[in-house]
Amino acid sequence: MSAAELASSYGPELNVVGTYASAAITNLADEIPSIDGNFLVAALGYVLRGIMASYPETEQAIWDSLTPRGAEMLANTGRQCLMQSGIDYMFRHVGFWFKEDPYELVKVDPFKSLLAEQRIGNIKPTGPVYLSHNRWDPFNPYRSVVDTATDWCAMGADVTLWTNEQPPFLDKTNVNALLPTFVDGERSMAWVTDRFNGVPTTPNCPDGPRMAFQIRRKMVEARRGAWDCAAEWAAVWISFGESWYRGAEPLPWAAHKVLWQKLGEYADHTRYRLGLGGVPVEMVERRVEI
Numbered sequence: 001m002s003a004a005e006l007a008s009s010y011g012p013e014l015n016v017v018g019t020y021a022s023a024a025i026t027n028l029a030d031e032i033p034s035i036d037g038n039f040l041v042a043a044l045g046y047v048l049r050g051i052m053a054s055y056p057e058t059e060q061a062i063w064d065s066l067t068p069r070g071a072e073m074l075a076n077t078g079r080q081c082l083m084q085s086g087i088d089y090m091f092r093h094v095g096f097w098f099k100e101d102p103y104e105l106v107k108v109d110p111f112k113s114l115l116a117e118q119r120i121g122n123i124k125p126t127g128p129v130y131l132s133h134n135r136w137d138p139f140n141p142y143r144s145v146v147d148t149a150t151d152w153c154a155m156g157a158d159v160t161l162w163t164n165e166q167p168p169f170l171d172k173t174n175v176n177a178l179l180p181t182f183v184d185g186e187r188s189m190a191w192v193t194d195r196f197n198g199v200p201t202t203p204n205c206p207d208g209p210r211m212a213f214q215i216r217r218k219m220v221e222a223r224r225g226a227w228d229c230a231a232e233w234a235a236v237w238i239s240f241g242e243s244w245y246r247g248a249e250p251l252p253w254a255a256h257k258v259l260w261q262k263l264g265e266y267a268d269h270t271r272y273r274l275g276l277g278g279v280p281v282e283m284v285e286r287r288v289e290i
Helices: 002-010 028-035 043-054 056-065 068-077 082-089 111-118 142-154 174-182 187-197 208-222 253-264
Strands: 021-023 129-134 157-163
Touching: 021 187, 028 043, 028 111, 028 142, 043 056, 043 068, 043 082, 056 068, 068 082, 068 253, 129 142, 129 174, 129 187, 157 187, 174 187
Parallel strands: 021 129, 129 157
Antiparallel strands: none
């Protein structure tokens, strides 16, 4: 997807008919919590090596931040394939590789700025883009790819986001990251084929106002008059901030309980439907976390 964003700078003469990506990593900063304890946790070594190669001035700082275990991992991943790295370092915790808390390291410079520059979604891509992603992907956070699609849509890009709904299974082995690529392979390849055949795209960039109207009307009518006072109220989707999440683990029941208690305090001014299936974030322009 970086190639799609940068195509106009390195190959303006190219006719880019489309870009397809499945289970794409779009924000490396969001990857750290997900990668911890994962079968492919050693992929972090490839990320660090990529940073050192692109920004040589960071090499010494990176080596200095590592413990002996971390230095060994970084040295070994420089001469390994992904599968070998997975076998050697499966399910390890990244905290043992760094002298400081890695979750805090990515929040300060130089790493904060470097990772922000690598984020996919900062530049409008050339040509249409098709993103396929599992909602419960334990390795590449779904929220990150939704943010990328939303930002691209805001730039006027032609974006189609397909959400695979395969439920969570053996999270740390990345079943939900790897298997959907094959499950949805026919659909994805059909999209690619259509691009070469000149078939018009069917982007699904969010239309927040239209969805708000549809949802509000459906909820009001379902109550058969009891909610008529809310016919013109603003529709709001409420989700949960980062403090409630623990990597790819499901939200704790306590989070839902706190939300319902808070809504109960404003009973005269709110009407709500419980949505344990989650907020349809791919259809919302932007989340505001409070």
